[in-house]
Amino acid sequence: MLKSVVFDLDGTLIDSAPDLHRAANVVLRSEGLPEITFDQARSFIGKGASVLIERVVESVGLADDPEAHPRLLGKFMREYERDPALTVLYPGVIDALARLELLGCAMGLCTNKPEAPTHIALKHFGLDRHLRAVASADTLPVRKPDPAPLIKVMHDLGGPGLYVGDSEVDAETAERAGLPFVLFTEGYRKSPVEDLPHAYAFDHWDQLPGIVAQHFGALEA
Template identity: 35%
Template sequence: MGVIQVIIFDLDGTLVDSVADIAFAANQVLAARRLRTLAVEAFIPLIGEGAKRLMERTLLAAGGDAEDDLEGALAAFLGAYAANLTRATVAYPGAAEALMTLAAAGYRLAVCTNKPEAHARTILTRLGLDRQLTMIIGGDSVPGARKPDPQMLAPILAACGVSAAAAVMIGDSITDVRLARAAGMPVMLRAGGYATQPAAALGADAVVDDLGELPRAIERLQRAAIA
């Protein structure tokens, strides 16, 4: 591990709590197809692998056929979600402050998410989390790749002029751990996100309970890298 210069964040479950709006849009699709709608909490384990996988899982969970017009369901979901990106979505406590503190300390900051880039960019802008970001990479930004494919990180590393060893991934799930490990960078998790297992059990280098703890956790990781 080299000296850390770049910090890359996941979005859903890490910087923002977005499950209510995802559920709202997906349930519109289910209702239009006369399928049973799902509780908001039921969507938590469905999130993280992109919109198409989300709708495939949603249709199955609702008793539908995931192979029957999945593309139509996906298009309907994306349209409904685009109209409701910040209906109930909020930044987690300490998110804005952590980004400002880390940027002021000289780190380059970026977001890498499987959410479509336009959706991610809109959410971050509306919630005031975009100002310190060097780059936003979404699930449609790198053709043929989505997390945990390390190619998702290549544009960020190239733009910042660093290797993976000089970056750290901040996420909430096993997908983020796998992404970081595949890329060869350290990874920290925020507990209480959308992971289906406790964050401490996912094999990250460190876990924080609150984003307010992140600057100090990065300092500790930085000292370990220099030692």
């Protein structure tokens, strides 16, 4: 039986909020604008760089300036497309991916992160060695919570399986794709765990291989 597992990136495999916070504030300082807090930056993550900067623009009072968003987004992307300096893998990620490979899982990625920083991060952390298919914010004309990118990755892997993510966007994407959702509870979600539809939940990556084995084992039984 094919065992496909697809992951979100930010807030799931990697904790990138410190780098996103840094990049946003570099841009704001260059504009002579007030900086945002780390908690603000963290709450802006999930729907891609354009939406993040849209929220930054609103937070600093420039929502009525039609030129602010494209200008700040351009500056932000130049900062964003660097090797991660403050981003870290969540504890246990690499070991979990290795264990999933031993279980015979085909693995992929579905993220709203733009293509260039996605591949920079995957290569930087060695995640590209484990992921056979990737959909970023630029892969299709639509992005999560539209289910099309997730469905594409599952198709590229050879069939449906599990989607692993951390947020409301990920939960909605899995639900719309008709796939079981595995919630990583230590990411960037804003809602209580019980308010997000999910088939399984975990708070440390050493738990995920057991969840995957349980799921596919039950299907084979």
